[in-house]
Amino acid sequence: MANKKLLLSLLSFLFLLALRMAMAKDVMSVRVGVVLDLKSPVGGMAELCMSMALSDFYEENDNYTTRLALSTKGSGDDVVAAAAAALDLIKNEEVQAIIGPQTSAQAKFVIQLGRKAQVPIISFSATSPCLSPSQNPFFIRTAQDDCAQVKAIANIVEAYGWREIVPIYEDTDYDNGLIPYLLDAFQEIDVRVPYRSVIPSSSSTREISKELNKLKEKSHTRIFLVHMTASLGSRLFVQANNAGMMKEGYGWIITAGLSSLLDPMGSKVMYSMQGISVNHHFLVSLKKFDNFKRRLKRNLTSSKPNNKSTGLNLFGLWAYDTVWALAMAVEKAGIVHSKFLKQNASESNIDLAALGISEMGPTLRNTIQITKFQGLSGNFHLVKGQLEPSAFEIINIIGKSERVIGYWTPHRGLSQELNDTSEMARPILKAKLLKQPIWPGDTTNQPTKLRIGVPVRRGFLEFLKVEWHPSTDKPAISGFSHDVFLAVLDALPFPLPYEFVPFFVNKDRTYNKLLYQIKLKKYDAVVGDTTIVANRSTYVDFTLPYSESGVSMVVLMKDNERNNFWIFLKPLSLDLWLATSAAFVFTGLVIWVLEHRVNGEFRGPPEQQIGTIFWFSFSALVFAHREKVVNNWSRFVMIIWFFVVLILTQSYAASLTSMLTVQRLQPTFVDVKEIKKRGYFVGYQQDSFVKELLTEQLNFHESKLKAYITPEEYHEALSKERVAAIFDEIPYIKLFLAKYCSKYTMVGPTYKTDGFGFAFAQGSPLVPYISRAILNVTEDKDKFGGIEEKYFSSKTHDCEDQRATISSHSPSLGLYSFGGLFIITAVASTSSLLVYLFKFLHSHWPALRTCNTHESSFWCKLLAMAKHFDQKDPSSLGIERSKSRVHTLASPNVIEPSPGIDHRENYSCAPL
Known part of the structure; x- marks a missing residue:
């Protein structure tokens, strides 16, 4: 029985062996080269991941008729060793593809070998953009660029x-x-x-x-x-x-x-x-990924027992997917008995000229490029020869x-x-x-937080004021410059973290030294009432200005008019006084001519008639004349003249009243040259660049300069006449005048400066952004106007109302304002005089023919005309009789002429 069992077992083994050998005849082994630095973390992990990829792939796809046979060669980090390994794989082992090499520098030369032999070079770690698959047709990057x-x-x-x-x-x-x-x-x-x-x-x-x-x-x-x-x-x-x-x-x-x-x-x-x-x-899939990590850890533990970390990295995952993609492409391309076409026969392993050309290389390359699957690193999809960005x-x-x-x-x-x-x-x-990161130093504050220096001083706190909280002892910043800076930050297209660092300004710590802290890298910027001037721009960069520019002077205003001994002459200018006097004399002369022959009050001795001319014209100024006019032309002239006199007197009275009752201020000085000529002292703001302007441009001696800090010190120095003028920038002057506008004024020329700006380090890229934001803020009337209103406007409006009474010019009325009146009265008087003289000459022309001597005809006629003009007009007898009767009633002793007696001949023969 034992022999039978042994025989059956042997037969079963032989049958299975024969079956496997029969099946093996249908499986094609495809040689693939691998070039890696096996001593590096990337190379060691990639080798293990590729081994696991082969096992996993063919376990899942056991029906494939192709099998990848990886032939790995170590290259270290040497470019020459990597090239030699690739050359040996292509020439001697006739690999159908090469995975690797590991670095971009190594791949640069190996790619050219693959191009010559038409063998795809597939790299999962050479990610440099210098290696372009579009320029190297046999280079495939199974990684992201x-x-x-x-x-x-x-x-x-x-x-x-x-x-x-x-x-x-x-x-x-x-x-x-x-x-x-x-x-x-x-x-x-x-x-x-x-x-x-x-x-x-x-x-x-x-x-x-x-x-x-x-x-x-x-x-x-x-x-x-x-x-x-x-x-x-x-x-x-x-x-x-x-x-x-x-x-x-x-x-x-x-x-x-x-x-x-x-x-x-x-x-x-x-x-x-x-x-x-x-x-x-x-x-x-998280489940798939975790399963892979567990198996990888087991493999690492078995091969390296002391290694407690999986050491998995991105390149290992890409190496795993590369083997899967290549195995799928080889099966799909149907590579069977692929050969290399030899160029030249050579026994040398490194003879480049003896490289053959792969028959299936182009087909395999094209198949890999269209291969798609869900890999361990994500979706495997090549675009233009490299992995699609994700x-x-x-x-x-x-x-x-x-x-x-x-x-x-x-x-x-x-x-x-x-x-x-x-x-x-x-x-x-x-x-x-993005979620809030933790930055170096275990802080949530951005690393680019600007250290901004701010000046701390006693005067002009409306621009920048620094206070300290009693509980936290941290500075609290406010003021016009501070609010403008915050508005500018809001207008930036990106966040700009910052912190304010106070800088105490005094005689030894000036604004120039504050700005120089930027060059010393103690501050990144300076925010405050810092003026843009040329010498400062040698060590900092300024933004565009956010305030008015220029330097001027402020002087004391004095009211001396009411104490003037000759103030009664001030209402009218000299030319108006002369024109008015001439008009008086001319009008009196015209009235005398028109009334002389018909009105007894305008007759008499020559000296009396001259007095009557002046008396009548000037007494009419206050309507105190006692002479009556009887000629209609005279009445016409007087109507016009009374109108002129009324306007002149009313204007004179109003102007004089204004001078005596309304305060009119005059600047004590209007010219810098006058101040220098008289050797007066001038003031300026301490720590300001204005001192250099006074000494270098205006040529003031330094001994004539006095430094002040606050507006109150300005007021005391000017009011007590310790200085003739204060020189300062226009924003400071306007703020000073907003407090003391009724006593001082800004006069003289304005010396050009660029106004206030924010300072940054030279070459700072923030300057153009801040400058553009300043333009946006200053052009926004609501935003910028609101900031100005907050600090300045409440006092400035009152000051503007008071300045309406301040004048640096003479208040006297001028001739030009009354030119129309004088033209009207001159035309009326002249036309009346000409009409009267024409009638007189016409009526007495026959009497002028008595002069027959040619040589003296002109003087004879002139003398004859004068005699006739001086005679009383016979037509005025009725007026004289009426006048006599009126006198009889007033004076009984005067004998009234007998009625019925004609006295015209006596009047006509009256001696000249």
Whole structure:
């Protein structure tokens, strides 16, 4: 029985063996080369993951007629060793594809070998943009190009409002390939890269420390972007921590390549790291992923018992999916008995000319490129020869702990949740789209918080006032400049964290020294009533001004008119006095001519008639004349003249009353030259650049200058005439006059300055943004006007009403204002006189013919006309008789002429 059982067992074994051999005839083994640095964390993990991928794939697809046979060769980190390994695999083992090599520098040469032999070179770790699958037809990248993360990094930088960033990268093809794309992305969002720190791979710890200290001392920028391999990155972060660059005020961003390798780093390295990293996000089944990690851990434990960490990294997952994709492509391409077409026969293993050409290489390449499946790292889908970009996780690294604070996708940009479909998930670049990270120094304050110096002084607190809370002992800032700055920050397209640092201004700590603190890197900016001047711009950059500009002088106003001995002459100007006097004389003369022949009150001795002319014209000024006019032309002239006199007298009275009752102020000085000529003292604001203006431009001797601080000191110095004038900037003068506008005024020329501005470090990228925001704020009348109203307008309105009475010119009335009146009275008087003389000549023309002597005819006629004019007009007898009867009633002793007797002849023959 025992023999029978043994025989049956032997027959069964032979049958199964024959069956397996029969089945093996239908399975085709396809040789695939693998070139890796097996001593590195990436290479060691990739080898294990590829082995597990083969086992998992053919366990799941045991019906496939092809099997991948991996032939692995170690290359280290040497480019030549990698090229030699690839050449040996292609020439001697005639592999149908090569997975690897590991680094971008190694792949650069191996790709050319694959191109010559038409063997697909499939890399899951050579992510440098310098290697382009579109330019190398037999290069396939089963990983995401490093450029895929560039937009995500740029959006993070823009979201936090960082305007400067310093990249720190390794001097290799892998690192150098990404930097141009990063620079272009930063340029699109107007972020400056003032410095690039390039560290060679062979740098010692001392050299790394030296470079970090250079960044710390010479660069204003505190935001750093690290893109390098894990071996160099681990040493960099340890030295950065030792240099004090992992404390508050610094910010670090880590690219996806380095952040994918954080787990293999030691605890000392991890505790030295703090910042934000960008990492690939995989849309895979959590159950499937966890199962793989458990099996991987078991394999690591069995092969390396002392290794307590799985060491899984992104590249291991991509290596796993690469084997799956290649196995699927080989089966789909139907590779059977594929051969290499030999070019030249050679026994040398490294003879490039002897490389053959793969028959199935192009078919396998094309099949891999169209292969799609759900891999361990996510959706496997190649676009233009490389893995399609997917989502990124934004991770906050805090020592050994990590926290996802947001996501980035090509379509929606930043968001706190990957599947967030709200409006907040749209690509609006605001820091609130990410969860609050913990920055270096274990703080939630952004590393770019500006240290802003603010001046603390005693005077003009309306512009900037610093107080301290008694309980917290922290400064509380207020004032016009402070509120304008806050309004400007609200107008910025990005957040700008800040803190105010008081700077006490005194005789030794001037505004110039305050601004120089920016150059010394003690402050990042200065906010206050800082004037933009040329010498300050040599060590700081100013924004556009937000206030009025210019320097002028303020002087005391005095009222001397009411104490003037000749004030009664002030209401009328000299030319008006002369014109009025001439009009009086002319009008009196015209009335005398019109009344002389018909009115006895205008007759008599010559001296009496001259007196009558002047008396009548000037007495009419107050309507006190006693002479009566009887000629109608005289009455016409007098009507016009009374109208002129009424307006003149009323205007004179009103002007004189105003001078005697209304206060009219005059500036004590209006010319700088007069002040210098008389050697008077002038004042200026202490710690102001105005002192240089007075000594250098206006040539005042320094001994004639006096410094003051507060508006009250200005008032005391001017009122007690310690100084003739105060020179200061127009905003300060306006604020001073708002308090003392009834006593002082601003006079003289305005000396050009650029007004108040905010100061930043030279070359600061914030200056154009702040300047544009200042324009938006100052052009907004409601916003900017509200700030001005809060601090200045309540007093300024009252001052403007009082300034209406202030005049630096003579208040006298001028001739031009009454020119129309004088023209009217002159025309009326002249026309009446001409009409009267025409009638007189016409009626007495026959009497002028008695002069026959030719030589003396003119004088004879003139003498005859004068004799006739001096005679009483016979037609006025009736008027005289009436006048005589009136006198008889008043004076009985006067004998009345007998009635019926004609006395006209006596009147007509009256002697001249």
